[in-house]
Amino acid sequence: MSSASDTGGPAAAIGFDDFLKVDIRVGTIVEALPYPEARKPALKLTIDFGGTIGLKKSSAQITRHYKPEELPGKQVLAVVNFPPRQIGKFMSEVLTLGVPDADGEVVLIGPGLDVPKGGRLF
Template sequence: MSGSVDLKAKISFADFDKVDIRARTIVEAEPYPEARKPSIKLRIDFGAPLGIKKSSAQITTHYEPGELVGRQVMAVVNFPPRQIGKFMSEVLTLGFPDEGGEVVLAAIDKRVPNGGRLF
């Protein structure tokens, strides 16, 4: 995560609506030490019709794989897949940088159905 944001740049609601952000539940998490930056490999359940997708997330500072299983978070599902080392990441798990630049997951505070779309 880098770069600056032009707060004066405006997008239309139609532009925002193109980004498909969905709720999902992490069903598997395992360390991915082979990645260039330490990461965790996630298998996440979006429910029907998307099913289970894979993601690589640079969240090792604040999270252990075992504590992630069962947790609901948000992900962008309509970016093209991205090769992360030998792992194909199918969705982008969302988070915010803390004071040190380490990722804190964007979270959902009440349980919602898997696959629910942000609007």
């Protein structure tokens, strides 16, 4: 079983049609709040994907590198078509994406330039 910080070889090959099933969009964080009730340190994010997707909530274990007051306005990538997941008393509606740093702590993924909200990764 691999971990979130696994840097081993690539996962098993999938078809391009399988990749297209994962809907990854860019959104702008509009609110970030501490989530002290979480088992592991986390923040509650509200992300604006614009258009028909709108505002979605996400729980993210990103407290090592990010403070809540620094996040509004930051663009991030998230999977928007997974079913909602209950994280304690909080319903996480999207999976905010990140990669591990050298210590396994999450670093958020986002575009290098400002792009329109709701843009799909291709």
